Amino acid sequence: MPHTHASSADGDEDKPCRACSDFKTWAKTQNRVTFSTPGKNKQPPPQRRKDCPLDKDEIGTATWSFLHSMASYYPKKPSKTQSDDMTKFFNIFAQFYPCEPCAVDFQEDIKKHPPQTDSRDAFAKWLCERHNTVNVKLGKPTFDCSKVHERWKDGWEDGSCD
Template identity: 75%
Template sequence: MPAHSEDDEDKPCRACSDFKTWAKSQNKVTFTSPTKQPKPRPKDCPLDKDEIGTSTWAFLHSMASYYPKKPTKKQSEDMARFFNIFAQFYPCEPCALDFQADIKQHPPRTENQDTLAKWLCERHNTVNIKLGKPVFDCTRVHERWRDGWVDGSCD
C-alpha cells in the first residue's frame, strides 16, 4: 500500500466512504432542505467508495470477459500479476487490504477466459456477501459483461 502518515489516518477518505458520509465528516451540507431531493453532485467530482467500486467491478468483469479463451503463458502470468498489483494500489485502503487477503487465499485463475471470469465473479460475490448485497449468478458473467442479456434488452 502507499505510505500513509499518522495524520492521514485521522483524515476522512473520500475513496473509503460514500459521498454522504464523507460530506458529513467535512461538515458540508448535501441537501438543499430536509424536504427536497439531494442536490446532484457535478460529474467532475472525485469518486466516492461506491462509485469507485461500481466502476472498478464493471471494468474488471469486462476485462475478464474479453480475456483470451486460450491465453499464452505470458498473458496468463501478466493477468495474475495485474490482480496482485491492482490489489496493492486500490484507492480505498480497507478495501485493498481485504482484496489482498482474499486473493492470497484464492489466487487469480488465469488459465482461460471462463476460469478468470468465474474466479472474479466469486471474488465479487465474496464482497457482496460482506456488504449484505445479493450474489450474482456466475454462470451469467459473459451475458452480463460481454454478450448482453439473452432477452435482447441490451441490443
C-alpha cells in the same frame, strides 16, 4: 466511521478518506461554513456536482464493471505470458486500490483464492466469485456466475441489450 489516512508526508493526516466512505458519510465529516440566517444555524445539504472525486460506492461499481469486462474479453486460451501477467496485474491492483480497507481485504482474499487465469471462462468465474464474496460481506445479492459473459460481453439472451 470512515477510514482516515495517516500520511503526514502528503498532508492527509487524519482526513477522512473519500474513497473509503460513501458521499453522504464523507460530506458530514467536512468542515463547512454555516449560513448566518437569523434564528437558524443549519446549512443546506451540499449540492453534488457531477465532476467530484468518486466515493467508495462509485469506485467499487466502476472497478467491478471494468474488471468483469476485462475478464470477459480475456483470451479464451491465453499464452503463459498473458496468464502470468494477469495474475501479476491482480496482485499489483490489490496493493494500490484507493480504498485501503478494501485493498487489504482483497489482498487477503486473493491469497486464499489466487487468480485463475488459464482460460477466459476460469478467469471470469474466479472474478465473479471474488465479487460475490464482497457482495455477501456487504449484504448485497450475489450474481449467477454462469451469466458473466452474458452480462459483461455478449448481452442478455432476451435481446434487451441490442
